[in-house]
Amino acid sequence: MDFRDELPVDHRLARVYRIGAGLCGVVLLVFGCLGLTDGLAFFSTTGERVAGLSSNGLLSLISIVTAVVLIAGAVVGGNTASTINIVVGTLFVLSGFVNLALLDSGANVLAFRIPNVIFSFVMGFVIATFGMYGRVSGNLPRDNPYWRHRHPETAQRLPAGEVHGPAPRPGIAGPAR
Template sequence: MAHFPLNHPLRPLYRTLAGLTGTYILIFGCVSLTKTVGETLFARESNWALGIRTNLAFAIVSVIWGLIVLVANLIGGNVGHYTNLAGAVVFMVTGIYMVAFMQTPANFLNFSVSTAILSLVFGLVLLLAGMYDKTGSPERQRTEQAFKTTSAPRTAPRR
């Protein structure tokens, strides 16, 4: 199982970066909604908002995910930790999917190359935040620190 450090000293910085990412996604979603309102949900027109191509479906999804990421990081604790990890997976998988299907009818969110790259960058920021913003009690932190420092070093097996 993966080990995420508890109570990392830079946890507020990572949570701030994730919150700013959620804020940008939310603002992008709101601007996109104003530009695409009245169109079909999965339109493939040339609508751009904040330098990113969009459609009504992508605008709605962006507002929802922006709110989720922003609120989770405002709440803090392990809610933000797990939300950031889940958001990282969603943004990276979506970015890779859209790169693979950009020039096909499966590009239902109207992604462009810049949108896919930004989605991957957001996924990496949320992954970084999710890896280092786990919280725990001071007792649990001391227990884990003691385990890390007293564990016997592993040696390579002899041949």
């Protein structure tokens, strides 16, 4: 079974995924370009301040590559953008934890400082939230394409006027008729 086959393809949530990937990609692209134009040392563990964060050439390059991936996801759109947002957001959060452990050590090859760690956590959660929006929840509305795809029999039986309410929770009876 292919994961892509399990997801609805054409839905209005694709705009949210595209906007999120595009905006976060542009922010990272600007940060990376500012770092590279400053001529930062590539593997400096102390780093230089760029846009309020510590950076070196390697972090600038990684930021640009990540930005290109996010912007490509925004161009492709749909479930691809959502999946890219979730993966990149998760990697940002993991990077925050790893680099938090490496602060003030010789292994801090990305020249992270506490503001970088906080930025990594915040940006990771923002990117992942854009990717998960309307896709991951225990109480998706019945007109949500992901809910409809996961419950095709129930979705087909719903009267036309009842598609906008929240999905019934398993084991909880609906309103009496």
